[in-house]
Amino acid sequence: MCHSTESRPPAAPVTGSVKEAGPLTLTSADDTRFGAFQALPGEPNGRNVVILPDVRGVHAYYQDLARRFAEAGFGAVVVDYYGRTAGVGERNDDFDWQPLLPQVQADEVAADVRAAAEHVTAANPGATFSVGFCFGGGQSWRLAAGDLPLAGSIGFYGNPAHVEDVVEKVSSPVLMLIAGDDVATPQEKFHELDAKLKAAGATHEMYVYDNAPHSFFDRSFGEWREACDDAWRRILAFTSTHSATS
Structure with a gap:
């Protein structure tokens, strides 16, 4: 797994209120019901995210x-x-x-993300992005x-093999x-993906946080506060930038 059981995410530099938050059940295009967790803003900025967690699914960190x-x-x-394999549950x-995990298929993940994107866009109109961590990255x-x-x-510490x-x-x-100190994936794999994306003409950005460990995006890691910020x-x-051009 990616983040420890005690890990929690750092706060964003822009902090407002949460209008509502809680679990929900969504239905994918193949009629699969799957669990999700929703949080809606008190002061919307016109943007949304679908979060793809690490291998634990809808854990407290996410x-x-x-x-x-x-x-x-x-x-x-x-x-x-x-x-599709464990049903809807905590x-x-x-x-x-x-x-x-070996039964999770990329096309099924995409179908579930589509259902989540449609749901959150209906609840909070605006451009929608995916944000993933580790397996989800x-x-x-x-x-x-x-x-x-x-x-x-967007992806943190993702595996280039998925792409x-x-x-x-x-x-x-x-x-x-x-x-920069990701023990799960050799650095050369990230740079190889970066080069392939450049060769393909893809619009992309890659930032390496030198010496930062896998799962550095954690408010308890005081030494990585600047990286988190x-x-x-x-x-x-x-x-x-990309909500303005979407």
Whole structure:
């Protein structure tokens, strides 16, 4: 898994109120019901995010992250990967995701993200982006090669392997936020993906936070506070720029 059970996300530099937050159940195009968590802003900024979590699904870290996005003005929905294999249910620290993860298919993730994007856009009109972490980071980057109604795709510490077979199809902007001391993925893999995206003419940005560990986006990591603040600034700038052009 990516973040520890005690980990919680840092607050955005822009902080407002959360109008409402709580769990919900959505239905994908193949009639699969899956769990999600929604947070809506008190002061909307005209943007939304669909959050793709790490392998644990809708864990408390990502519920808090949805609230942090809502505080920053975004409508936010976290999607769960296991509606087809484990049904709709709480994904706490005891959830056994390991036998289920190999069954998660990229096209099914995309279908669930589409349902979440349509839901959050109806609740909070505006441009919608995907934001993923670890397993979800790679899945988020991959969505930029699909036909979803997304203005861009953001990923923290994603696996480039999730994108390599669709690089030539990437058509929406990509933001890659990379841990410089990521033990899960060799740095050369990120740079290879960066080069492939450049060769394909894809609109993308990659930032490497030197020496930062995998899962550095954590408010308890005081030594990485500047990296967390910078990542937030880049997310706000990226979504502002590409919501204006979507």
